[in-house]
Amino acid sequence: MDDEFNKVVEFHGHVCPGLAIGYRVAKYIKGHCDKSEDEELVAIVENNSCSVDAIQQMLSCTFGKGNLIFKDYGKQVFTFYCRGDSKALRIYFKGEMPKRMGELQEKRSKNQLTGEEQKELEGLRQSYIQYILNANDDELLSIRSVNLPEPEKARIYPTLTCEECKEGFMEIKGRTACGKVICMDCFETLVDKCN
Ligand SMILES: [Zn+2]
Ligand SMILES: [Zn+2]
DSSP: OOHHHHHHHHHHSSOOHHHHHHHHHHHHHHHHOSOOSGGGEEEEESOOSTHHHHHHHHHOOOTTTTOEEEOOOOOOEEEEEEBTBSEEEEEEEOOOOOHHHHHHHHHHHTTOOOHHHHHHHHHHHHHHHHHHHHSOHHHHEEEEEEEOOOOOOOOOOOEEEOTTTOOEEEGGGOEEETTEEEOHHHHHHHHHHHO
């Protein structure tokens, strides 16, 4: 494990296959898209699991800056848009987990692992992580360039004051219920009362 990976582990809190996946994807992008500073690079991620933490830590694509876009598709797909370039890179992680590892993980989720199997799973997991960290790019990543309309920049909206809780909220997130303009929090609790 190199220094760069150690930093990602520190950020994420543990070592796992998902984190290794994100690390390989981010590393590839670092070498192939030189505008990885700040707002220039936009990542569109199709899952919200461990891998995305590596994308955030290594490429500085974060929710706060608006250059991390989440699509809830449950896929290990990551698309990167370098602002200024007309093309985006779409990366699909195609590395396969050992079959036996999948079986044991399923058993674990049902609390059916014996002590022996627990050890076996841990061993498989470690070697799978090593595999992800060391295999060639073309063995792990399916990469193609795609045309993508430029993602919108983070926009700033005016703040309104909720007529119910008196807290400020972003204008476009407002709702009306009970004849008042209110925030989402209040809408969730008031909507049933007024209808
Ligand atoms: Zn993890
Ligand atoms: Zn409110």
